[in-house]
Amino acid sequence: KAGVTQTPRYLIKTRGQQVTLSCSPISGHRSVSWYQQTPGQGLQFLFEYFSETQRNKGNFPGRFSGRQFSNSRSEMNVSTLELGDSALYLCASSSAGNRADTQYFGPGTRLTVL
Amino acid sequence: QQQVKQSPQSLIVQKGGISIINCAYENTAFDYFPWYQQFPGKGPALLIAIRPDVSEKKEGRFTISFNKSAKQFSLHIMDSQPGDSATYFCAASKYNNDMRFGAGTRLTVKP
Numbered sequence: 001k002a003g004v005t006q007t008p009r010y011l012i013k014t015r016g017q018q019v020t021l022s023c024s025p026i027s028g029h030r031s032v033s034w035y036q037q038t039p040g041q042g043l044q045f046l047f048e049y050f051s052e053t054q055r056n057k058g059n060f061p062g063r064f065s066g067r068q069f070s071n072s073r074s075e076m077n078v079s080t081l082e083l084g085d086s087a088l089y090l091c092a093s094s095s096a097g098n099r100a101d102t103q104y105f106g107p108g109t110r111l112t113v114l
Numbered sequence: 115q116q117q118v119k120q121s122p123q124s125l126i127v128q129k130g131g132i133s134i135i136n137c138a139y140e141n142t143a144f145d146y147f148p149w150y151q152q153f154p155g156k157g158p159a160l161l162i163a164i165r166p167d168v169s170e171k172k173e174g175r176f177t178i179s180f181n182k183s184a185k186q187f188s189l190h191i192m193d194s195q196p197g198d199s200a201t202y203f204c205a206a207s208k209y210n211n212d213m214r215f216g217a218g219t220r221l222t223v224k225p
Binding site: 004031033035042043044045048050055056058090092094101102103104105106107108 | 159203211217
């Protein structure tokens, strides 16, 4: 099985712009979670989607949003970019529905905001 | 709000030695406790995971010890090798895959 894929791998944007990141989960996985990783804050949970519904959301401002499509692919959008949004954005997929289970991570998208 | 506390922040071990990383959690709703290994430029990769109904799980050189009453769990890496040098994250997850990570431990195994 192919692993979790994320596109693009690298992105450079300027303050005030918006960005959309894409994640394709492992085939058959219906849960997709997004995380932000920075040297200062570590790995932080953004949100999780299951069957096109956002089930849970971390403590991030409304500028961070996401969605999931019927094929389980997910996108994450960040509007009005700030310098502090520079980070590695990781997507993870899981087959679990109503029980926590293994999450498999993609390689991440490195976002740099100038 | 840090829900999973991990220590130490960094660890240096000689080749062949035992590496021990500890984590403590607060929320008793967590029911899945994985450990991830991350190399520079890569996403975290699952090493081993445990559920709270088991006190220990071993896979090769990696062992998780779990103490439900103390709300603590630890990773032991036996016969540590230079290739094990990486950052290790403990995590705790609830039923809806809301996973909270520890701050990470940078392990260096010296030859």
